[in-house]
Amino acid sequence: MDAAVQARPAAPQPSMRVTIHAPVPYLLHLADNALVLGQRNAEWCGHAPILEEDLAMANNSLDLIGQARLLYQHAAERLNTPGPTSSRPRGAAWPAGPVTEDTLAYFRDVPDFANYTLLELPHSPGLVPAAGGERDWATTIVRNYLYSALMVLVWERLEQSTDTQLAAIAAKSIKETRYHLRHSRDWLVRLGDGTDESARRTQAALDYLLPFTEEFWSACAAESAALDNASGADVPSLRAAWDAEVDSAIADAGLKRPAAVKGYVPQGKSGVHSEHLGYVLAEMQSLARVHPGAQW
Amino acid sequence: MSNAQPALKDWPLWEVFVRSKQGLEHKHCGSLHASDAAHALQMARDVYTRRQEGVSIWVMPSHLIAASDPDDKDQLFDPASDKIYRHPTFYEIPEEVGHM
Numbered sequence: 001m002d003a004a005v006q007a008r009p010a011a012p013q014p015s016m017r018v019t020i021h022a023p024v025p026y027l028l029h030l031a032d033n034a035l036v037l038g039q040r041n042a043e044w045c046g047h048a049p050i051l052e053e054d055l056a057m058a059n060n061s062l063d064l065i066g067q068a069r070l071l072y073q074h075a076a077e078r079l080n081t082p083g084p085t086s087s088r089p090r091g092a093a094w095p096a097g098p099v100t101e102d103t104l105a106y107f108r109d110v111p112d113f114a115n116y117t118l119l120e121l122p123h124s125p126g127l128v129p130a131a132g133g134e135r136d137w138a139t140t141i142v143r144n145y146l147y148s149a150l151m152v153l154v155w156e157r158l159e160q161s162t163d164t165q166l167a168a169i170a171a172k173s174i175k176e177t178r179y180h181l182r183h184s185r186d187w188l189v190r191l192g193d194g195t196d197e198s199a200r201r202t203q204a205a206l207d208y209l210l211p212f213t214e215e216f217w218s219a220c221a222a223e224s225a226a227l228d229n230a231s232g233a234d235v236p237s238l239r240a241a242w243d244a245e246v247d248s249a250i251a252d253a254g255l256k257r258p259a260a261v262k263g264y265v266p267q268g269k270s271g272v273h274s275e276h277l278g279y280v281l282a283e284m285q286s287l288a289r290v291h292p293g294a295q296w
Numbered sequence: 297m298s299n300a301q302p303a304l305k306d307w308p309l310w311e312v313f314v315r316s317k318q319g320l321e322h323k324h325c326g327s328l329h330a331s332d333a334a335h336a337l338q339m340a341r342d343v344y345t346r347r348q349e350g351v352s353i354w355v356m357p358s359h360l361i362a363a364s365d366p367d368d369k370d371q372l373f374d375p376a377s378d379k380i381y382r383h384p385t386f387y388e389i390p391e392e393v394g395h396m
Contacts, residue, residue, distance in 0.1 A: 052328055056342035179341075186338060190331070 022163040022231035024075050025114065025222035028089065028104065029269050031071035032115035035105055036277070037147060038064030039284050041140065043123065049137055056183060060144065063176040070169045072101035106288035110277050114222065117268030118143060118212035120277040125201075125208035138191050138201035142209050145184035149245045150216055150238065151177045157233035166231060185249050192253025199254065206250070207258045215266040216242070222269070309358040310336040312343075314350035322354050330355075 042061040048054035079088055079099040091108040092099050121143070123135035155177055158170035191198040217236045219227065226232025250257050268274070288294070307329040313322035325344050330336035336355040345353065364372060376382070 050329070052330070052339035052343050055346070056339065059342050059346060183338060183342075186334070190335075 019164075020162040020229050020231055021078055022074075022161065022166045022229075023222060023225040024078050024089075026226035026232050027071050027075040027078070027166070029114040029220070029222050031068045031075065031104070032113045033119055033147075033151075034064040034071065035068035036113065036115040036280060037119040037143075038062070038068060039280055040119065040121075040123065041144070043135065044140065047135065053137075057140070060180055060183070063173075063180065067169070067173045067176070068105070069101050070172070071166075072104045074165050074169065076100050076104060102288065106285045107292075110273050110281060111271040113273065113277060113281070114220075114269045114271060115277075116147075116212070116215050117266035117274050118209060118215065119147065120268065120274060120280055121209070121212070122276055125204045136201060136205065138198065139205040139209070141184050141187040141191060142202060142205040144180060145188050145249065146209060146213055146246065148177055148181035148184055149249075150213075150235070150242055152181050153238040153241055154233045154235060157238075161231045161233075162229060163231040188249055189253045192250075192255040202253065203255050206255060210258055211261065211263060212266055214263075215268060218265065220267075220269045307331050310340075310355045311358050311361065312336075312340045313354040313356075314340075314344055315352040315354075316350055318351060322352065325349070327358060 038061045041057050041064065044054065044057040045061070046054065048057050076099040079092065088099060089104070089108055090112050092104050092112075121139075123137075123140045123143075125136060125139050152174065155170045155174035159167050159174065161167040161170065188202065191202040193199070217239050219234075219236060223232055223235060227234055247257060266272075266274070268277075308331075309327055310330050310333075311327050312325055314325045315322045328336065328339050328343055330339050333355060337353055340353045340355055344350070
């Protein structure tokens, strides 16, 4: 544990019977990350390079969407409980009635989503059409790798969250995320150490995606609020561990880490997104919005 | 991807065996294409244990399996069909032994 973690307020003793809740915007940040990447990875369903990886990527999506569901359910419960945290995110309870996991996923809009910009990008490096561009497996793998390497560290911290429900979600999610890391790291090394073409594509994906990870390292308002009651993870403090993991994988893959460039730091987690998220949400939400409340 | 070689041309076939719980044997459940053993294990996990089918996986290269020739079926297996005395069905089993 580093100094920043030790400086947090001490967890209350059970006898105090104080229930600590992670701030709802923080839960939504975690949930939106999982949902948006799960939706993106699901684009490979039926289109992956080989049958086995088609199943693997569908499994990955279902893990992520499952994590999102638990987090949205937790947030919805908070939002439906009268109190200081019950001010509802825009769109979160449309058309009417209580907030649910579905209303949070299907009726909020782009500026209300708090996922990392990295996770909403298409499966292609560089400038491509916003939708329908050819998917690049190396981009998918590099993104899953960069995100899983972070989330293994984040879920480890969140297992100690003062929000016991979030700690339970973390304990379930970390097993899935460890496998996602193993799967994506394995492919990263195979592709980087594979043919000239696979190495070229993987390096291009790395060069393109790595700058987007800058967003990890400065806490947004929701993350700071979660640190205040020790329910959240101090992500900027995880940077050295993440860098060490990423550097070792890049070395194993025979790739080069692009030089750090001081540039624009994405702010997806604060609701400022790239042009790509709108297309993701349009595809994901259109059915629920045409038939709100539909059952099947 | 237009000029890429189909990956399956280069990847050998592996047979997958899954143990459904501790104490039971590994059972053959299918095959898949993979570039090496570690890769085959990982893909077997995703293809064959999605519904909690297993607690352990074995994989082996399919070409290492020596198989009997289907044309030899008559001489190999039919001679056993009229030798019912090889089944231990002619013994009285004491109650206390229970199910065998």
